[in-house]
Amino acid sequence: MAEMAVAEGRAPRKQQQRSVQTQNKLLDAALEAFSENGFKGTSTRDIADRAGVHHPLITYHFKNKEELWRAAANRVFSKFSASLLEARIAADGQKPRERMASMMRAYVQYAAKNPALHKLMLQESSRESSRLEWLVTTHLQPLSEAVVKELKLLQESGIAPAGDPALLFNLLRATSGGILALATEIKATSGIDFDKPENVDALAEMIVGVFLPGSD
Amino acid sequence: MAEMAVAEGRAPRKQQQRSVQTQNKLLDAALEAFSENGFKGTSTRDIADRAGVHHPLITYHFKNKEELWRAAANRVFSKFSASLLEARIAADGQKPRERMASMMRAYVQYAAKNPALHKLMLQESSRESSRLEWLVTTHLQPLSEAVVKELKLLQESGIAPAGDPALLFNLLRATSGGILALATEIKATSGIDFDKPENVDALAEMIVGVFLPGSD
DNA sequence: TCAATAACTGTCCTTATTGGACCATTTATG
DNA sequence: CATAAATGGTCCAATAAGGACAGTTATTGA
Numbered sequence A, B: 001m002a003e004m005a006v007a008e009g010r011a012p013r014k015q016q017q018r019s020v021q022t023q024n025k026l027l028d029a030a031l032e033a034f035s036e037n038g039f040k041g042t043s044t045r046d047i048a049d050r051a052g053v054h055h056p057l058i059t060y061h062f063k064n065k066e067e068l069w070r071a072a073a074n075r076v077f078s079k080f081s082a083s084l085l086e087a088r089i090a091a092d093g094q095k096p097r098e099r100m101a102s103m104m105r106a107y108v109q110y111a112a113k114n115p116a117l118h119k120l121m122l123q124e125s126s127r128e129s130s131r132l133e134w135l136v137t138t139h140l141q142p143l144s145e146a147v148v149k150e151l152k153l154l155q156e157s158g159i160a161p162a163g164d165p166a167l168l169f170n171l172l173r174a175t176s177g178g179i180l181a182l183a184t185e186i187k188a189t190s191g192i193d194f195d196k197p198e199n200v201d202a203l204a205e206m207i208v209g210v211f212l213p214g215s216d
Numbered sequence C: 001t002c003a004a005t006a007a008c009t010g011t012c013c014t015t016a017t018t019g020g021a022c023c024a025t026t027t028a029t030g
Numbered sequence D: 001c002a003t004a005a006a007t008g009g010t011c012c013a014a015t016a017a018g019g020a021c022a023g024t025t026a027t028t029g030a
Helices: A018-039 A046-051 A058-063 A065-090 A096-111 A114-126 A130-158 A164-179 A183-190 A197-211 B019-036 B042-049 B058-064 B066-088 B098-115 B116-124 B130-156 B165-181 B183-190 B198-213
Strands: none
Touching: A018 A046, A018 A058, A018 A065, A018 A114, A018 A164, A046 A058, A046 A065, A046 A164, A046 B116, A058 B019, A065 A096, A065 A114, A065 A130, A065 B165, A096 A114, A096 A130, A096 A197, A096 B183, A114 A130, A114 A164, A114 B042, A114 B116, A130 A164, A130 A183, A164 A183, A164 A197, A164 B019, A164 B165, A164 B183, A164 B198, A183 B130, A197 B130, A197 B165, A197 B198, B019 B042, B019 B058, B019 B116, B019 B183, B042 B066, B058 B066, B066 B098, B066 B116, B098 B116, B098 B165, B116 B165, B130 B165, B165 B183, B165 B198
């Protein structure tokens, strides 16, 4: 983040709005670029171009490429967690099956609007790296633990399919995100356009139906 | 492929075995590299290094980077189709559900041994390109059509879940391949190691159970 | 209002890497 | 053993890489 020359006792001047805007533009552009071409395959100039910003501003705002990656990943994952949590809270009074279904729909809807989320994981999953390690401990493990716990309960009630709950969780995750990461190709192969909300809804319902066959 | 200076009437000399070997080494290395870093993010030198071969040999054997990509993709997809077909034939006398289950298991097993198959699709799916177009028309559409046809029948028998069969096919595909494309990350997050055959088997059974709930 | 500082622009540098060309050399073939 | 296939070694021109830095503009807060 932008270093400021802090004078001794003086209160530092506050961050300007235009700064926040360019940072956000850079973060969006970075996420898009990194998810398309991976960390190594993405140049800071490409990111700056997508953001419509001069490339030295990356150094200014984020120190270097690695920090920019981390900030971009943090942003999309935080929003994602918030989105899931919101769905979870909204369905708090509901029965267990409906609670989980609500989260699954939120997952699909978020992945449809932000396919970069899953693409980023796939890019980093191609090889062990410090970035993957960070992603796992910071974002994925907490998410996994929370969802697996709920899945277990659903399995005991016969609502979710039997088997290793961790495996089931990952299956679910790969399904929701994976199909949307393939959106461009699927449109070409099968003519299904996930830009159309009705197709995303159909996908969500199919996933719910397949993974939560039991009723409560 | 290696051009040869064909003298008028003379029969051209046959290809040497060592040539085939280096071509295969290059194809394997290319597939690995392209699936990890995408087309743009992969250098021909990287491929040559992985193959343990001098990089000008790429030009010699494959003309250029694009042709090498195509040859590598062709190779893995052809093997894949053959593998599916084999499973299909082996289960030819079985009931419809068991036929499909057999293909699904083959899909998972192949994807586990060749995660590059799915990673390559994901890489190319990040943006429209001539390569994606080629992949779709040459390999994906034929596969899709064949499987969708069978899925429809299973849906009519109540064995497969209802809904758009094309959507179901893609769900299935994204599930099988997608989870194995995430193998490195899943091992770190959940401790599930898909290098162990028993975990791959468990995955295959879970997929069959989830997507073919009905019995015949 | 006005100095201080945050934010941004323009430019340059050095280094590495890119895909591919080219000729000499080695190896297999018929 | 003559010939062609296959490979090795080297070079190149282009350019793309991450980052440094001094100067300029905009905003802030007293």
